[in-house]
Amino acid sequence: MEENGERNSRNGSFKLGVKDVKIHTVVELSSVDTQNLLVEEDREKKKKPFTKRKSLSQREMKCLVAICDTLLPSIKDHSVVVDESVANFYQTSASMAGTPQLIATLISEKLQHPNTWLLRLTLWLLSTWFGTLILCGISSFSLKFPFFHSFSQLSLQKRQQIMLSWSLSYFNLLRMFFRSVKLLTLLLFFTQLDEAQNNPSWSAIGYSGPDPQFKAQLMNNDNDDYAEEIIGPLNKGIVHLNNPPNIIADTLRKFGFHASFTTRKPKVSYNLSYPSLVIKCDAVVVGSGSGGGVVAGVLAKAGYKVLVLEKGNYSARNNLSLLEGPTLDQMYLSNGFLSTEDMSVLLLAGSTVGGGSAINWSACIKTPKHVCKEWCGRYELELFESELYEEAMNVVCEKMGVQCEIEEEGFNNEILRKGCQEMGYPVSNIPRNAPKDHYCGWCCLGCKDGKKKGTSETWLVDLVKSGNGAILTSCEAIQVLHKRKKGSDRKIASGVSFAIEYKGTKEICVVESKVTIVACGALSTPSLLKRSGLRNENIGRYLHLHPTTMAWGYFPDSPSAELWPEKDKKSYEGGIMTAMSTVVADFEKSGYGAVIQTPALHPGMFSVLMPWTSGLDIKDRMRKYSRTAHVFALARDQGSGIVNSPNSISYQMNDVDKENLKKGIEKVLRILAAAGAEEIGTHHNKGRRLNVKQVSYNEFEKFVQEESSRPLTDISTPLCSAHQMGSCRMGSNPKESVVNQIGETWEVEGLFLADTSVFPTALGVNPMVTVQAIAYCTAQSVLQVLRRKRTW
Known part of the structure; x- marks a missing residue:
């Protein structure tokens, strides 16, 4: 081979x-x-x-x-x-x-x-x-x-x-x-x-592959104006590391950075004492997602020189394939093959310019009030009930163009909405960072037209247009650099080291900065901090995953011709998330429960989640793919895990989490049946299913109770997570947290964290607005630090 x-x-x-x-x-x-x-x-x-x-x-x-x-x-x-x-x-x-x-x-x-x-x-x-x-x-x-x-x-x-x-x-x-x-x-x-x-x-x-409209546009539009439009707004700010260090240094100088290249001496290896490339800037940001992208944009727009280091590549609009396999490979952490150590939870996390915001499902829900109250009261973080935080949420929502209207709803969400209405369950529109006519089921594979406003279409555009920043792609930070502060026992951040490989030789490079912002995500940030010598025992602990479990319903025909004039709507088409139910969310009491939403499942992920009982059975199930709706319950988990490395993750739900998911899956099965499903089932390995049209009420009730009461203590029912939070949490003292409420680490002055790792607890809803709002507040604190620093 x-x-x-x-x-x-x-x-x-x-x-x-x-x-x-x-x-x-x-x-x-x-x-x-x-x-x-x-x-x-x-x-x-x-x-x-x-x-x-x-x-x-x-x-x-x-x-x-x-x-x-x-x-x-x-x-x-x-x-x-x-x-x-x-x-x-x-x-x-x-x-x-x-x-x-x-x-x-x-x-x-x-x-x-x-x-x-x-x-x-x-x-x-x-x-x-x-x-x-x-x-x-x-x-x-x-x-x-x-x-x-x-x-x-x-x-x-x-x-x-x-x-x-x-x-x-x-x-x-x-x-x-x-x-x-x-x-x-x-x-x-x-x-x-x-x-x-x-x-x-x-x-x-019954799967089309990439969006047919996107393929047609690429084939039929080759004029210069259109080509410029689909390239995307960040190309001029991208610095590729597949060149020799002296060329990289020349490129960075054109961006206004102070960059020096050192010629290798005979028999001398590059190291931190003798780096091949030294770059000086006001701020270095590690990670370009919903946290790092916000901080980078705010600082650059304020006039400071900002260098962003991004482990992934930049997938410009014209480079998107909208193909599931290549996209998992190119835009997801660990090529999409990521799970907890015991395989109990499958994990999805972005690893590309824009991070998770480039491949997420558009949901933009503000931090719930009961969460702000808990973080302010129990964790003594006044930030979350402050005017600054409220302002931050409004600013980031305006930046992303968040709105709630929908022109046309896709297959899964119409099933969820119809089932909730039939059952009398609460159901509401999900705010999205996309316009009301954004009918696209491929957003988990990148945004084909830039209408979904992730950081690569918003804050990072500010970085590039300001003329004060650049983005180094395929650049994985080795460690945060720090030194002893004069006259103090405390350390102070001095930059970041990374490696480049040219002609088979790996060379150490150094970014010297006044402040350092780490925003690698809840799975990667702990590892970078540990590699950098930080000793806080909370690093990597208290990981929350928002575990989800799903049920499915097969709809060979449209439940309502009036609702669906087009009979052949497909499960993978339409806005991924437009409807949500809080029927078991328990927002008003404990604040811990489960919300009910819909996923994006293209054939690969669909096949992985569906039960396998035989080769014939899985092929029969796949034949129904395009008309099989999925709805999931997402728990705000109190259980937690530990991140040893991005690929070594342990996690354990507690009993309350399991009960909340069971309550959620019971409601999901009822929703699917009420929406008119012919067959319903869960993802448990036994592969049981029920033909709703052919059974009595008692048989239906027995099935729902049995499937929703199955234990979630093993991996017989696959759980999934697209949200990872809390592995370097924010708090009021270093014994229980990693950063203070301005996002600065307790151990190293001038080292800030700006991603979901700082969440004090699980959030309970989609985290994009919350992480951007926290990052915006952290950026204001960084600005104050930079104003006190002398220039280079």
Whole structure:
């Protein structure tokens, strides 16, 4: 197999653009040890024997092929065949599409999950008869010689029975293994592309691929004015690091930065004492999302020189593919393959210019009053009931053009709204940072026209237009630099170090700044602080995830011709979030409950979440994809987790969180049925479903009660999170928090945090307005610091 993961298959030449991701172990370093971080990846590989090899062995590969073809087998002579595309879909197995080879590349070279070595070990065990006996039991035994068989030698029927038993096993490791191989197989199968940027299964499941209007615009509009419009507003402010340091220095000087390049001396390696590139600025901001983007824009517009370091790339409008696989690869943290250590929660987080605001679902809800009251009272943070914070929320909402009107509602949201109205549940419009005519279900893959006002369309535009800032892309900070403050025991921030690689050589670069703002997100900020030598025991603790659980409803026909004049509305079309119910939110009492909303599920993520009970069953479920609505319950969690690194996350809900999700999923099932669903079900691995049209009231009630009372203590029901908060929380004293209420760390003066990591608790609603408002307030405090500093 080629290094880029390409492979010819019976269905064409498929490819998945999985980028190389540098893995840095979380270690605490003094400034003189920074160079050691660059070789930490090699050290880590030596610790795990099953991750040391670059590629899977032939035995492991044979086992992986058998597993993939168990999940997605070739099914011939299926009765439900309406055209050639459907017939091909059922007849195509995972191996016929080349999916196992793509998975092998991911496992051996890309995956960063701390238990990847266990995945390799399990594959190896299943490639042997004794390992298969241990993991599969008596099912691997036969009466014919050689009596005991490896997994790949078993019949398809036996393999499917074994995998189904793993999905429901009492042993957590077996459930984890099932979840892992299911996720990899289904996600890659339904997102991989042929040379025409198409997937043959899409036609069979009723999926268009990228937005047809977007594709038509790109093909039919090649005039200069249109080309300039779709490029996006940040191109002139982007500095790429794929050039030699002297060229980077020249580029930064054109932006008005003081940048000096040092020529390498013979036999001398670059390090913090001898960096290849030194850049001076007023403020360095690490991260360009809803926190970092706001701070960068405010400071630059005030006249200060601001340099933004962004780990991801800039996906300009004309560079967007609106394809699920490539976008997960290019715009999401860890290529979209991110979960807690035990695989109990699947995580989605942005890693691109604009951060989460570039790929989120547009919801812009102000910080609820009961949350402001709790943060002000219980946590003694007066900021959240101040005029400044109220002003900040108004400013950021105006900046993003937040409004509540909707011209036309999409499939999922109309289901939610209709079901709530039928049940008498409260339902309201969700404010969005998009105009009322923004009917787009692809916003989780980037905004095709810039109408969704994330930071790359607002605050970062201020940065670029001011002439005072620049954005370094594909630039991952190594550590925050700090030194002892004169006449004090306290440390003071002095900048950030990062590395560039040119012609195979990694070189250390330094940004010297008056203030440093870290806004890497709740999953990455703790690691950077720890690498930088900060010792506050609260760093990485109190992580909240807003865990969500979903239910689905199948609607073969429109519930109401009057409501839906177009019968063929698809589940992936329309504004992702326009309706919300607070029927179990408990805003007026404890402040902890669950809100009910709708997700964006393109085929890959849809397939991962749907239950698997057999290869035929999952293909039948996927055939209903375009008319299957999903609604979820999102809990404001009191339980919490710990971030050891962006890829090593532990998390535990408490009993109250579980009960709130159960209450939420009960309401969701009733909403779907009331909206006219023919079938309803949850994501529990047993795969139970109910034909609502064919059962009695008592049978319906029994189903709802049983499905909503299932325990959420294991991974038999997948949970998801698109919001990560609180891992470096704000507070009134350093024993319980990482930053004070102006966003400055207790340990290092001049080091500010401006992302969701500073949330004192979980928020309970979509966090974009809250994080931007906090960042705006933090920016005002940074401005006061800069006004007191001397110029360079």
